Amino acid sequence: MKNTKVYASYRYPSQVISHAVWLYHRFTLSFKDIEELLAARGIIVSYETVRNWCLKFGN
Template sequence: MKIPCTMPRLKGYRFPREIVAYAVWAYHRFALSTADVEDLLAERGVIVSRETVRNWVNRFGRHFADCIKRDRPGTSDKWHLDEVVVPINGVKFWLWRAVDADGNVLDILV
């Protein structure tokens, strides 16, 4: 996990920026609930309420997303579409994947 570029100062916050960054990252990266993030932090010895996690996500989530988008490589002009049939529990599903010339996945559709 990388702390986003120039994370805002956390003056007046009880926890250091590494803990806040980890909580917001885990919430978005793994699509966890605030209760799950609360439990995850409690396992690591950080006692924090789910309301605090929700406030962190609301306050710093947009900043994380902007930094991730800015650091992501740009797409090139040429790209191609892959199609694969994937059997899941005996049922066939079609997986389409758009990939640019540099190998970056643009979108996936099942």
């Protein structure tokens, strides 16, 4: 993603945030499904965090 300043104050890298938002909007996955997919890849994040990302960055 070219504009990483949007994610500047977040704990996770912009690639993680944008991938989680993409998963939610592209496929019919729940926030908990995305939490589990990310956990399988070693990224521990709560489903509430994914929900907040989707509300803020999902257009």
